[in-house]
Amino acid sequence: MNHAIILISCPDHRGITAAVTGFVYAHNGNIIHADQHIDNQSNTFFMRIEWALEGFDIPESEIKSAFAPIAERFNMVWNLYFDRGKKNIAVFVSRPLHCLQDILLRHGQGEISGTLRLIISNHEDARPLAERAGIPFYFLPITSENKADQETQELKLLADADINLIVLARYHQILSQNFVEKYPNRIINIHHSFLPAFQGRNPYEQAFRQGVKIIGATSHFVVEELDAGPIIEQDTVRVSHRDTIADFKRKGRDLEKTVLSRSLRWALENKILSYENKTVIFD
């Protein structure tokens, strides 16, 4: 049974909720979820509404135009989505494979509803995993000389596969501004620290030197500035003086996997709204 989902942000006004829910009801839709949030600082209204299309009297192809007048009336920035399962996912990965393995396992267990269309890496390490899972694998090594060319190649692969969501599952190359701008709020990165602490390279080593008692992992949408995009999810785990850097990495791998997988699930279910440099998670 197909569902429709609309994500909305707009200046707060009286009547938005009534108008949106009234629209669904007037056309015989059954609301499954309706969440809203008002950011009082910026006076911004956010909403996620999901309804069952069974019995809904507007055809899927015409919902967008039918809803447009309401959106205009309230100056909405909005998107309409159908069904959870339709997103096409590309995974970028470098040498640490635990996040990719975790995504593959969860995909196999039905936790992740999208379609894994391709895996891109600047190393060959992930190839056997990709082949065993039957997912096309592209080895595109990056040097300072070939970076622009390889990105052109990557963008073509993404376009050809109709990719909606890119997951950087420990991909250790910085994407160019040009690349990032093509997929706004569609590229999720996992960073192995509790951002904004320990940006950049070797965050576990940084954390170890600092003598912190807790380490973290952070998923965020990718923007041009490194490790600075809107945070989607974070989690932490306790460490002690007994933990070596190897222990930090071992504990951190578990964090990275869970933080990335939660973000991926929310993205696939259209539960993330990004605004300014933050996210609203309708979970």
Place this chain on the structure above:
Amino acid sequence: MNHAIILISCPDHRGITAAVTGFVYAHNGNIIHADQHIDNQSNTFFMRIEWALEGFDIPESEIKSAFAPIAERFNMVWNLYFDRGKKNIAVFVSRPLHCLQDILLRHGQGEISGTLRLIISNHEDARPLAERAGIPFYFLPITSENKADQETQELKLLADADINLIVLARYHQILSQNFVEKYPNRIINIHHSFLPAFQGRNPYEQAFRQGVKIIGATSHFVVEELDAGPIIEQDTVRVSHRDTIADFKRKGRDLEKTVLSRSLRWALENKILSYENKTVIFD
């Protein structure tokens, strides 16, 4: 600025959200929060809607009757509340005073919005705290002989002070069925274990003997059966073989305080909906 809040549960149908939000909008109310939840197992719809009354064109005293037709149409069990600050609270406490101290501190810091009207205890220990805070204190010791009489006395005190919410802040007497039935979903107890494990007496000692690696605290609405009412909130903390029973109690006190204070805040803000033997928390 006053707010109105309606808490609703009813069988799920198309159009409930539209009807409720449409009602608020039609009378020029500004929705501040609107949360809903559908329990698929029982096909039950739950909703909490909060709107600002500034500009609302129905007087407070007539909102109840104005909303009644919508409630009837959908077979709603519902309640209308005004403003966060108006609840009158009674605290019952025995000898451990940390939960009461915590409530008094949070009240002093403005975290807890109700009015502490009276403190009842079967011991004298809490009297100095009550007097310093300027809250009437009643010493009502309980024996098997006088229990019925003392409860009669307590019920009179509660009625005279127009109490809406009773907090058992480590009160170690069992309330009678008669008492409990007078305040359905209005008596919050803190139990010092992760329920349903370790019901009844000495839960920390039980947990210690069991050798658990994590202890917990649970707040719940009081029903006639001991430690069996709908759970409102729980939290846990790690223990190890190095922790003695005294350490369990020390760590547990912090848990009890935070778990109870969260529940109290939710109750005062009308964010808890109880159904079957569970709660929905609209936070």
Place this chain on the structure above:
Amino acid sequence: MNHAIILISCPDHRGITAAVTGFVYAHNGNIIHADQHIDNQSNTFFMRIEWALEGFDIPESEIKSAFAPIAERFNMVWNLYFDRGKKNIAVFVSRPLHCLQDILLRHGQGEISGTLRLIISNHEDARPLAERAGIPFYFLPITSENKADQETQELKLLADADINLIVLARYHQILSQNFVEKYPNRIINIHHSFLPAFQGRNPYEQAFRQGVKIIGATSHFVVEELDAGPIIEQDTVRVSHRDTIADFKRKGRDLEKTVLSRSLRWALENKILSYENKTVIFD
């Protein structure tokens, strides 16, 4: 570089630590870890000492007899172990495969130091995983009629493979008293609840009906009584009214994996001491 490890429990007396560390030093051993714990309730002393054998002047084969007089003097229950890597592991699994997959992944990443010698299941589901990993797989379905025979077969497989540690990675058969007694404190089970709450079958369904706000997982040594052996590790995760039983299971899988893998690592590193119905974890 090989290490020796001694785990000790005995009645507390003056001089135990001095005697044990003095023994290692007198024979030119370099202590890597020395942890001790005194249980004041039972006046029991526990110790784990690990030292590097490089330069130690007693051959490995004679350490046991050399230490025996100290052990006798203090009435120690004790065990000597060498090296982390030598334990032979058997995994028992039924149909949910996530714990087995997790063990295989961690083994591949070097997190788990033992040797996976064989996988036994009462279903065929795990066979492809076992074969891909190159680990012998035995399909031994259990009925009330054949249970004794199948256990005989299992015990023979375990003996032939010189198994030191058995991991029940969601194995849904109850082992007989005879079986359990052959591997005291050597069989680790993962139970998908926060024990002692929700013992037995369908703990997530039990937790869901109870309306708990936190779910857990527990690893323990197997004793004859179901889900009642000494607890090794527990962990918890928050749930809300929005979580379905499927969400409980999804969140729970992550808990089960981390709780079981921690226990397995501790067991392989000889960090667990079991006494009465509890454990001391020297981590």
Place this chain on the structure above:
Amino acid sequence: MNHAIILISCPDHRGITAAVTGFVYAHNGNIIHADQHIDNQSNTFFMRIEWALEGFDIPESEIKSAFAPIAERFNMVWNLYFDRGKKNIAVFVSRPLHCLQDILLRHGQGEISGTLRLIISNHEDARPLAERAGIPFYFLPITSENKADQETQELKLLADADINLIVLARYHQILSQNFVEKYPNRIINIHHSFLPAFQGRNPYEQAFRQGVKIIGATSHFVVEELDAGPIIEQDTVRVSHRDTIADFKRKGRDLEKTVLSRSLRWALENKILSYENKTVIFD
């Protein structure tokens, strides 16, 4: 019953543990706790040993000189302490009083074993709390002009009261280098962020603007550089887009209290060893 505690750090060598525990045993001491840790990166050995003095055949006043030869042999940096209860504590506080209130409550409940000798503040707000608790209160407002003079006054008060431990319980003045150097590893500060993120002023506001999903609190020893001393303890709590800055502060207060109180307890029990810019916590 009095205990002696020695905290040790020195280059790692064979025989340290045997020498230290042998010393205690040779003089008929009963070891209560013995913990050690080796930092492999710097090859440094750390130890905390605590033994009961009942029956110990060296008088308290001579233990220091009796142990000195062992300390010299291994190039130890070391300290000898007696009994938990003897430390004299000074609390510095500015306007937010929750940490001071928490310390007073825990002190009243016997959780904190030292003696609260004096409270110093640059505001008058804390005076009623201090007076009610019967603790001398000194109002020493700080301006850029009088800072040096006021610190001279503070140092005199601390010296006169024989203070061993200074707790900055949300004290919003920066101590001078001269002041800090007089109490190395004896001044504990609570910072209301997950350091090293959000140093300096208004960390909750910084965290809110950053859109983090988890906030934290950090206790550390004070060094000259602001918010940069060795971290003693940290803890974190989840926030969401629904939380306002006021919610961050409310949740943060609970974190600050627990993090600071744990650190204070460890300091009073001589469980913290500071080295380089880190701490070892023997808990």
